[in-house]
Amino acid sequence: MSQPKLFDPYQLKNLELKNRLVMPPMCMYSANEDGIVTDFHRTHYCTRAIGGVGLIIVEATGIAPNGRISDGDLGLWDDSQIAGLQDLVAQIKSYDTHVGIQLNHGGRKYDGKLQAVAPSAIAFDDNYGIPNELTSVQIKEIVASFQKAAIRADKAGFDMIEIHGAHGYLINQFLSPHSNKRIDEYGGTLENRIRFLKEVIAAIRAVWPSSKTLGIRISAVEYLEDGYPLDEMVGILKQIRDDIDVIHVSTGGNGAASYHVYPGYQLKPAEVIKKEVGLPTIAVGLLDDIKLVEEVLNNDRADLVAIGRGLLANPYFAMQEGAKARISDMVPFQYARAFRK
Numbered sequence: 001m002s003q004p005k006l007f008d009p010y011q012l013k014n015l016e017l018k019n020r021l022v023m024p025p026m027c028m029y030s031a032n033e034d035g036i037v038t039d040f041h042r043t044h045y046c047t048r049a050i051g052g053v054g055l056i057i058v059e060a061t062g063i064a065p066n067g068r069i070s071d072g073d074l075g076l077w078d079d080s081q082i083a084g085l086q087d088l089v090a091q092i093k094s095y096d097t098h099v100g101i102q103l104n105h106g107g108r109k110y111d112g113k114l115q116a117v118a119p120s121a122i123a124f125d126d127n128y129g130i131p132n133e134l135t136s137v138q139i140k141e142i143v144a145s146f147q148k149a150a151i152r153a154d155k156a157g158f159d160m161i162e163i164h165g166a167h168g169y170l171i172n173q174f175l176s177p178h179s180n181k182r183i184d185e186y187g188g189t190l191e192n193r194i195r196f197l198k199e200v201i202a203a204i205r206a207v208w209p210s211s212k213t214l215g216i217r218i219s220a221v222e223y224l225e226d227g228y229p230l231d232e233m234v235g236i237l238k239q240i241r242d243d244i245d246v247i248h249v250s251t252g253g254n255g256a257a258s259y260h261v262y263p264g265y266q267l268k269p270a271e272v273i274k275k276e277v278g279l280p281t282i283a284v285g286l287l288d289d290i291k292l293v294e295e296v297l298n299n300d301r302a303d304l305v306a307i308g309r310g311l312l313a314n315p316y317f318a319m320q321e322g323a324k325a326r327i328s329d330m331v332p333f334q335y336a337r338a339f340r341k
């Protein structure tokens with residue numbers, strides 16, 4: 001029997017990944033009050049690295065204090081936040097796991113003590129306050145903050161940046177006609193709604209080493225009557241594909257939508273995007289079953305597979321599946337006896 005494809009290495013631009021398993025960004029609400037890494041992060045991420053994950057993408061990290069999702073998010077808006085991340089990156093890499101960071105601005109979904117901002121002054125829902133509508137000068141300042149955060153991410157030693165363009169946060173808010181009602185050059189037509197994202201990408205590209213990976217996470221579909229459809233997202237990705245190395249395909253998050261969640265629920269749009277856009281993709285969404293992972297990879301529906309909640313519940317998923325498949329590299333020598341009883 002051949003070994004599971006999950007354990008085939010994968011070359012993602014500069015990253016020689018030892019396998020196809022990605023830990024997707026997941027906020028841990030455990031930064032200190034200055035947005036700095038704590039012991040919890042070191043233990044949490046290193047446990048998944050020891051467990052054999054090929055690529056860890058560190059949780060949504062705010063590029064501005066009110067660009068966080070909650071006040072417990074990590075931040076990269078200040079040089080004082082670099083050292084903690086630098087140490088975290090070095091520790092994760094010592095277990096032969098590559099590491100990226102998701103850069104985020106939460107926009108109207110910031111849920112903390114500061115004032116939230118957004119393309120338009122429309123609250124996400126009744127649980128959130130009304131955000132201030134951004135002026136074009138403030139938009140340029142946010143673009144500059146993404147750039148400064150990218151410089152800091154490079155200094156911290158990250159191999160990859162993932163731009164958070166999904167789940168109803170600021171970039172998604174600009175892209176979607178549901179949340180963007182602007183009548184200036186940032187709203188209305190698709191060309192205008194995509195402008196902010198293009199400016200963010202250009203600003204990051206200008207400082208992020210060309211040898212390093214730049215990815216984007218998107219919500220492929222919004223499940224909203226007045227949101228963008230999949231073919232519009234495909235068109236958006238075609239416009240930016242020359243500057244992006246990998247697409248992480250998620251869905252939803254920009255409004256009150258009800259949709260059915262089941263193993264592989266986001267695979268269909270992931271497959272369309274891989275085929276139409278032609279870039280490497282990461283599939284995600286209740287894929288924490290080796291049979292399903294093998295179905296996805298062997299049928300070429302995605303290049304990499306991310307497991308979120310499954311890795312929160314079981315950091316040793318890769319190690320355990322590797323042991324079952326008798327792949328000795330997947331079991332650290334310290335834990336060998338766990339599988340030899």
Ligand SMILES: Cc1cc2nc3c(=O)[nH]c(=O)nc-3n(C[C@H](O)[C@H](O)[C@H](O)COP(=O)(O)O)c2cc1C
Nearest residue numbers: 024025026027059060284285286287307308309310
């Ligand atoms: C606790 C938690 C925090 C999350 N935080 C983020 C985040 O920071 N950025 C992001 O893009 N998605 C975030 N997500 C979504 C996950 O990355 C993932 O896409 C989602 O959980 C679906 O994958 P799964 O079914 O394998 O968990 C979060 C999910 C959970 C459960």
